[in-house]
Amino acid sequence: MKFCRFGANCFGIVEADVVYDVTQALDVLPQVRYPFPASDLLIANLDAVRERATQLKKDAPAIPLDKVRLLSPVANPGKIIAAPVNYTKHLQEVLADQHLHHGNMINHIEKAGLFLKAGSSLIGAGDNVRLVHTDRRNDHEVELAVVIGKCGRNIAREQALDYVAGYSIGLDMTIRGPEERSFRKSPDTYTVLGPWLVTKDEIDNPGALDLSIAVNGEVRQKANTSDLIIDVPGLIAFASSFYTLHAGDVIITGTPEGVSPIVPGDTMVATIERVGTLTVQVSAA
Known part of the structure; x- marks a missing residue:
């Protein structure tokens, strides 16, 4: 549903x-x-x-x-947990491009760990992404979003999917620069969730979903969640070993290769198999 x-x-x-x-x-x-x-x-x-x-x-x-x-399907997530460089090809493209890493230490996700995004950055499909610091590069990152359905801590990966309420599309918008990740990824409107919540019974295997994003009709990112370095059960287990997870917490699972700049006036169309399509306009703050 x-x-x-x-x-x-x-x-x-x-x-x-x-x-x-x-x-x-x-x-x-x-x-x-x-x-x-x-x-x-x-x-x-x-x-x-x-x-x-x-x-x-x-x-x-x-x-x-x-x-x-359309608003964000989750109104009040206690935490928005994000997974950096969780696709091998994206890790390779970040390491190869100084405009992406800006001299920051880039590690495999199992070394880098997870990071948090501000709840105040959250919007739904009916709102524009409003870019700040437009003198710098702002990028799109399309990701499968997992919405936690019940409280848990130190969750075993074998039971991890039992803690899922459903799935959505996440856009992890990013300002490129030397600062710490969560700072550059948490301005207002820099987390998009939608267009709706698909309950977990609709998706038996979140590790086999095609995902893509097009900007102004040009496909920029295209991959499958089977390419995740740490899969959905693994991410839930990893996150819950550090944090108590509560119903409504959102885990965005990482983005594939192909991240690229957006500017005011652009239209982003993100699609995830069995979830749906999310269309978002880009404007200046």
Whole structure:
């Protein structure tokens, strides 16, 4: 099933080119008071919301998908965890191009570890990526995004997929330069998630998905998640050995070779097999 957030924090089921407005399904969410839970409330209660949404769908208003403004399918991720240079060919291209590494130490992911992106950088497909520091190179990076569905720590890779709520497309936007990664990758709008959440039952093997991104119709990146150095179960196990993972945490799994510059006025179209297509406009901040 595909769930989206749209408009004024409405909630919908996506089928083909239609969104069914089942916002009333959110009434099953528990009422909370400060201090708010560490988990995203919707993702933590997704099973109950899904059951109610399914009941509501038969009488729900059907809205053309191209008439809604899509938000990030996760409103409040506690952490956005990113995997640097997690495709071998991307590691090779970064090492070979001074304009990508700027003299920074570039290590294999198992040496470099993971890094965090600011939650304030998150947007959905209906928002523009608004570039800052346009005097410097700004790049696109398309990635499979994994949304965690329940709390866990020190998760074994054999059980890792049991902790997944679903999948989405992630764009890890990047300013090139000498500074630390998370600093250059965390300006407002520099994490795109969408266009919706595909529940985990729709994708039995996240390690065999084609992914690509085109800019103004030109394909820039094209690969398969089978090329990941650390696969999805491995990333969940690795991340949970350092952090407690909470429902709604997002792991973006790394980008393949072909990263390249974008400028205001560009249109990015990212596609991941069995997830969907994400179209995002680029503007200046």
